[in-house]
Amino acid sequence: MRRFVVSMWLCVLCTVLSARSFTHPGVLHNLKSFEVMKQQIEKKIMPAYGSWMILKAHPCSQYDYELRGPYKVISRDGEYAYTKGNMERDFSAAYQNSLMWMLTGDKRHAEKSLDILTAYADTLQYIPETNDAPLLAGLEGMKIVYAAEILKYTYKEADASSLAKISKMILTVFLPVLENFYAREPYTNGNWGPVATKTYMAIAIWSDNAQMYEKAKDFYLNAHDNGTIKNYISGDTGQCQESGRDQGHPQLGLGAMATICEMAWIQGDDLYSALDNRLLKGYEYTARYNLGYDVPYVVWKDITGKYSDWQSISSHSRGSFKPVYEIVYNHYVLRKHLEMPYTKEVLDKIRPEGFERDQPAFGSLLFWNK
Numbered sequence: 001m002r003r004f005v006v007s008m009w010l011c012v013l014c015t016v017l018s019a020r021s022f023t024h025p026g027v028l029h030n031l032k033s034f035e036v037m038k039q040q041i042e043k044k045i046m047p048a049y050g051s052w053m054i055l056k057a058h059p060c061s062q063y064d065y066e067l068r069g070p071y072k073v074i075s076r077d078g079e080y081a082y083t084k085g086n087m088e089r090d091f092s093a094a095y096q097n098s099l100m101w102m103l104t105g106d107k108r109h110a111e112k113s114l115d116i117l118t119a120y121a122d123t124l125q126y127i128p129e130t131n132d133a134p135l136l137a138g139l140e141g142m143k144i145v146y147a148a149e150i151l152k153y154t155y156k157e158a159d160a161s162s163l164a165k166i167s168k169m170i171l172t173v174f175l176p177v178l179e180n181f182y183a184r185e186p187y188t189n190g191n192w193g194p195v196a197t198k199t200y201m202a203i204a205i206w207s208d209n210a211q212m213y214e215k216a217k218d219f220y221l222n223a224h225d226n227g228t229i230k231n232y233i234s235g236d237t238g239q240c241q242e243s244g245r246d247q248g249h250p251q252l253g254l255g256a257m258a259t260i261c262e263m264a265w266i267q268g269d270d271l272y273s274a275l276d277n278r279l280l281k282g283y284e285y286t287a288r289y290n291l292g293y294d295v296p297y298v299v300w301k302d303i304t305g306k307y308s309d310w311q312s313i314s315s316h317s318r319g320s321f322k323p324v325y326e327i328v329y330n331h332y333v334l335r336k337h338l339e340m341p342y343t344k345e346v347l348d349k350i351r352p353e354g355f356e357r358d359q360p361a362f363g364s365l366l367f368w369n370k
Helices: 002-015 031-042 048-057 078-104 107-123 133-154 160-183 192-206 210-222 248-266 274-290 326-335 341-350
Strands: none
Touching: 031 048, 031 078, 048 078, 078 107, 078 133, 107 133, 107 160, 133 160, 133 192, 160 192, 192 210, 192 248, 210 248, 248 274, 248 326, 274 326, 274 341, 326 341
């Protein structure tokens, strides 16, 4: 059955490729972005240089990183949950070494990223349909596609056979999990939708697949799911669907939404401005509360009906900030000259942004004045 599904998706992907022109590399960054980053590093411009120093020193950024896997099966939960920590670390290393390659020109980083991706492409067979499968495909798949995109379009020594194997892994192991998530009735908290969609959009760009790309945009804007811009963030206050759950998950969801918007921006589409810049409102609400200020709160009626009983905003993990704020500050304030006073106050506390396993991270370098 799995072989049939895989074959079906390969056939679909081969027949729906469109003439739309995608920017490459264009999964979150383009060549101009990297030129700006390199100039900031060379001139030691803060806060970008601060994030660079954190990235450079991180264990997953080293060209002599020792692979923990690969595995035939990977999972966050269930029978194969033992693979979780190691495979997450391996995929972070593939992602961060691709960044290091672009920022240093040292081929050893490109080779390390390629070696990790190829090792998994040679070994990985499937992701079991456990509860957390869509999160795995979204969180880890993004790292894989980002690195593959960088290597394909900038590293001339990346051989065609390795890239073909990596592409097959992306399309036959990760993509079906995301398609299955979309095909189900809504059943999750809202961070899941953008986590899945950021990788789905990245795969669309990697594959030059306009139909998939439009599907990702449509999900973000219109899907019947908690994880859309209209269903995750209140247009009145900026309260998030998960604000009554804790403070970590809203930041996870907001960061994933920002990643989607930035990818679309690189490809010439403005999702940031959707619904009167609603993403800005969500960030400001979350930043304001986590800085210690009072915010309005209403009991949220979510799409599934499963998460509608949080009677007050949650103080769990209040004041613990994820490195997801530079990306939106860069767009709304530096690009568009709008105001984000609470986001600025957060950044004044946490700059330079550092590592976070489930986000692009290092935002003071990766998303600063571009």
